Amino acid sequence: MASGGSAIRGTRVGSGPMGEQDHGHQTRRRAVSYWDAEGNEAVRYFSADVADGDLPELIDHPKSGLPAGRDKQNPPASGSNQPFKTHLAYVKERRTEDEAEELLDEALQKLRDRRGQP
Known part of the structure; x- marks a missing residue:
């Protein structure tokens, strides 16, 4: 018996031809850095169309759990746990x-x- 393979083995259903050009276009985006009180940086990506005033001022740093702000020189103080x-x-x-x-x-x-x- 000849060993034949399935044509769809290892591919996603509906993936179509290989190549990202067939999956739509990617919108322009920009990277925004946030720093916590320990000096750790976290980068978040936002659409390039979002105004500076609409960006969040604070986020929770994913590693330290501390609040992180956009001003590297004056990061937000860590709250009392x-x-x-x-x-x-x-x-x-x-x-x-x-x-x-x-x-x-x-x-x-x-x-x-x-x-x-x-």
Whole structure:
């Protein structure tokens, strides 16, 4: 049996003839650099038609997570990172100790009633 191959093996469906000229035209774009407080640069590409006033002033740097601005000499200061809060911490912000005790007593009473315990 002769080993023949499929004509479409290894190609994308609908890819057409090889070559980027068949996939439309690419719009003009420009590179905009952003720097974070550690001096890291991040480059974002925007359409050449976008006005300077429409470009974002700040982005989050993808590596450091710090805010990054377009002024290399005066990058934005890094904000204070707040520690991760647990669900219990958020609940404690909303409830007083008395409210928590009352809710706990209600829940325990419902559980006891369901189980048939006094």
